[in-house]
Each structure stands twice: as C-alpha cells, then as structure tokens.
Amino acid sequence: MTALNSILKGRQSQPHLLIEVLHDVQDLYGYLPEEAMSAVAQELGVPLMEVYRVACFYKAFSLKPRGKHVFTVCTGTACHVRGAKLLIDQVKGQLNIEPGETTEDGLVTIENVNCVGACALGPVVIQNGAYCHHMTPGKLRKAIDKSRGKKKKEERAHA
Amino acid sequence: MQQYVTLKIDDARVQAIKGASVLDAAMASGICIPHLCYVPVLKDSGACRLCIVEVVNDGRTKITASCTLNAEDGMVIRSNTERIRKLRKNIAELLVAQAPNSRAVQDIAVRCGVKEVRYPFRNDNCIQCGRCVRYCTEYSKANALGFVGRGKNRHVEFALGFRRDFCKKCGFCTEYCPMSVTPCGGSMKSGEGRLCGNCESQTATADKFTGVCVRCELGRGFGCVRQTYV
Structure with a gap:
C-alpha cells in the first residue's frame, strides 16, 4: 500500500x-x-x-490481473485490412485463449485494441510496450514461443 | 428579476424563462412534445431523441432534441411537421424493438403513430434513457449507478459490479425506470408486431375528439405534464 x-x-x-x-x-x-x-x-x-x-x-486499463507478457494486437481499419484477423486466429489456435484473456500459467495475455495510431506500419502488435511492425502470424508465433520458452528454461535452471 | 424570452412554437407565441429548454417552454404552454428520458427535476441528457423538433433558421430547418435546446428570443420551432412525425415514429419504433416489454415505451410509440414494428427485437429491457443513473447521481447523490462500457456494450451497472454500501436503497431508480410497468397486453414477442391494445383504443378516441389527452398510465415516475391541463 x-x-x-x-x-x-x-x-x-x-x-x-x-x-x-x-x-x-x-x-x-x-x-x-x-x-x-x-x-x-x-x-x-x-x-x-x-x-x-x-x-x-479505456482499453488501456485492465480490471483483471494480466500476464507477464502482454501482446496487444491492433485491429484498427488499416491493420484489419492487412490481416490482423489472421494474427488473432494465430493466437487463438496457439494459446487456446480469446483476446482479453490470460493463459493459465499467467505468462501471456492477448488483448486487442481498435487503433494504436501506427497505421502505416500495420499490422501492428505491441509486445510489452514495444511496437512490432509488419507482423505476420509466423513472426507472432515465434515471439509468443520466445516469451513462453524463456520461462521454461528458467524453470529448468531452477529444477 | 426573471428574464423572459419569446419564441414561436408551432406558430404560437410562447414566453419562456431565460435558460429554460424548448421542451420546458412548450409543455408550460400546453404544447405536448413526446418525451421519455426527460425528468423535470433532473438535467436533460437528450438520450431518447423522442422530443426532436425542427428549428427554423434563415429559412433552413435543423432537427434537434428540444430538451437540450435552450429557448432563445425569436426562435421558430416546429414540433409537429410531417418530417418530424416520420422521424419520431421511426425513433419510437427503434425504442420498442430495443425493449418490447415496457408499457411506457409502447404507449409513447402508439402515440407517435407506430402500428407495427419493422425491426428485429433485441429484448435488452433497457433503452439507456439514463433516468435511473441521473436520479442516482444528481438527486439522491448516491452515485451507486452508472453507465459502464461503450458502444454496443454500454449498460447500466453498479460500481464494481455489485450493490455498494453507499446505495441509499431509495428505490427511485426502479420508480423512474420506463421498464418497470409491463404492457397491459403482456410482453411482446418477436414477429408479433402488436402494441398494447388498450392504448391504441385510447388514441383512437383522442383522434376523434381533438384536445382529449390519451392519459397513458406511464407509472408514477412518468407524471405526464399534459394531464394537469385536462
């Protein structure tokens, strides 16, 4: 407090x-x-x-505890046209969660917002505050794997 | 000393206290503009849009809600033109489609000339008129209720999702809610397109004898100002 x-x-x-x-x-x-x-x-x-x-x-505020890594997928008009839906589908398939939810291990949270104001760089994904431009489902999968994989290595080191 | 402004509503010269809304001025002079979200003691929010009027300015007309429009000197208002009636009917129809289980909404819709509803029913049981919210914040000063969310997810909710200690349990949120009186013909089902029959017959009488008020029973919170003139 x-x-x-x-x-x-x-x-x-x-x-x-x-x-x-x-x-x-x-x-x-x-x-x-x-x-x-x-x-x-x-x-x-x-x-x-x-x-x-x-x-x-405001989407900037969350009422539920969020995971260690927060991926914010922009689904604004420009990003939508350039395939933001594919990114959302990728996340849903990979982590088995809906946008706005956190994985059970509390590591990854996926959110979607309506526009982050970087339309020229779309589709945009914000990973813990860092803007990742021209995202593809493949790139996003690797980024999520990396954020989760690190934890696995740490666990192994502790074990 | 109170200052007065003179404006024209439906070709009638009307005097109103400076700062009063056009709706206030009209009702004080016995001109009934349909309204739903308007409550005399509360701030006007222009939520239901039923009280739309035409404002004539330099030969051009603008349509706006009269409850949030301040009466000004020399204003020319038309509240009962063909265009307004058509728009108002459509608004009333949308309100019924949003919440078919309300007597107040059905009554007003019938008075606005709605015979059947062409829109799919949403059955939300809330038309977001904000009467409960405004009463809670402005009059009882409890601040227990409020609008939460935005866009199509906007709804009335308690702070943090459940009733708090600072709710004074005055019960006026339900008293003022247009949903608290169910229609006399029972709740409406999708595709039935039937409005409360009792109210319809009442309108028929009112059509025959001009100047006869419909005296729709809109619940205690809905004391129609017009009734005092009958």
Whole structure:
C-alpha cells in the first residue's frame, strides 16, 4: 500500500488527475485492483462509480490481473485490412485463449485494441510496450514461443 | 428579476424563462412534445431523441432534441411537421424493438403513430434513457449507478459490479425506470408486431375528439405534464 500512497501523494482532492493516477496504478500492479480503485476514489474525491466507469471505458486499463507478457494486437481499419484477423486466429489456435484473456500459467495475455495510431506500419502488435511492425502470424508465433520458452528454461535452471 | 424570452412554437407565441429548454417552454404552454428520458427535476441528457423538433433558421430547418435546446428570443420551432412525425415514429419504433416489454415505451410509440414494428427485437429491457443513473447521481447523490462500457456494450451497472454500501436503497431508480410497468397486453414477442391494445383504443378516441389527452398510465415516475391541463 505504500507504493499506492506514493502515487496518491500530493494529488489528493484533485478529481481531474483521475486518469493520470489510474495509469500509475496500472503500471504499478499491471491491472487495477478493487482496493486500489476504492482508495483512489476516496483520495481524489471522485465517486467510485466514476472511477469504475473510466476504468471500463479505456482499453488501456485492465480490471483483471494480466500476464507477464502482454501482446496487444491492433485491429484498427488499416491493420484489419492487412490481416490482423489472421494474427488473432494465430493466437487463438496457439494459446487456446480469446483476446482479453490470460493463459493459465499467467505468462501471456492477448488483448486487442481498435487503433494504436501506427497505421502505416500495420499490422501492428505491441509486445510489452514495444511496437512490432509488419507482423505476420509466423513472426507472432515465434515471439509468443520466445516469451513462453524463456520461462521454461528458467524453470529448468531452477529444477 | 426573471428574464423572459419569446419564441414561436408551432406558430404560437410562447414566453419562456431565460435558460429554460424548448421542451420546458412548450409543455408550460400546453404544447405536448413526446418525451421519455426527460425528468423535470433532473438535467436533460437528450438520450431518447423522442422530443426532436425542427428549428427554423434563415429559412433552413435543423432537427434537434428540444430538451437540450435552450429557448432563445425569436426562435421558430416546429414540433409537429410531417418530417418530424416520420422521424419520431421511426425513433419510437427503434425504442420498442430495443425493449418490447415496457408499457411506457409502447404507449409513447402508439402515440407517435407506430402500428407495427419493422425491426428485429433485441429484448435488452433497457433503452439507456439514463433516468435511473441521473436520479442516482444528481438527486439522491448516491452515485451507486452508472453507465459502464461503450458502444454496443454500454449498460447500466453498479460500481464494481455489485450493490455498494453507499446505495441509499431509495428505490427511485426502479420508480423512474420506463421498464418497470409491463404492457397491459403482456410482453411482446418477436414477429408479433402488436402494441398494447388498450392504448391504441385510447388514441383512437383522442383522434376523434381533438384536445382529449390519451392519459397513458406511464407509472408514477412518468407524471405526464399534459394531464394537469385536462
């Protein structure tokens, strides 16, 4: 809770800072826990309903815990035309999860967003904040394998 | 001192308090513009779009919701033209298709001239008029209800998904909800295209004798202003 307090420090009773604070909370936990949202609502003087509404509205905020590696597939118009659907199908087949879900081992989360503003580079996939341009299903498969494979090696090293 | 503005609604000169909406002005003078999401004590949101009117400006007409339109001096409003009636009927039809199990929506649809519904039923049981949400935030100041999600996933929900301690349990969200009164003919099924028969007969009488109010029973939260003039 101390980390949360440091985020809220100096921002009390300033409702206009809501989104900024939520971004920081999201960076801290990887998602928005209920207790954190209640604390934010109380400290900023915003109704909890408003916090929840904002958190649900923006795709940047997640209400569920996310995996260690987050792959965000852009499904905007330009990316869609260039085959973003194939990327989604690839993910579904490989990880057996729907967009917005996390694998059971808590390693990989797949999300889809409507546009990331890099249409000239489409299809775009954001891997943990890094933009990967001109994605193909093959490239995406390798990237996901790599992110999961690393963990396997670590496990082997520990064993 | 209160300032007044003079505007023309349906060729009638109407005086309104400065800052009042066109819908307020019309109803205060006994001109009934159909409305659904409008609640006198709450802020107007223009959600249902039933109260659309034509605003004549330099010979050109613009269609807009009258509940969110401020009355200004010299305004010319037409609330009952052929074009408006057609659009309003279509809007009412879409509302019925969205939520067929509501007496209030059916009553208003019948009054707007809907005979059958051409759209597939969605059975959402919510037309997102925001009456409950606005009452909760503005009047009872509980902030327990709100709109969550966006686009077609927008819906009314409690904060974090369940009823919180700060809900005052006043029950006015259901009182004001147009879905709380079921139609007298029972709920509507897809493809039946039947509207509440009782209301239809009432409209027929109102058509015969001009000036007779339909007196649709829209639930307690729906006190029609027109009834006071009958």
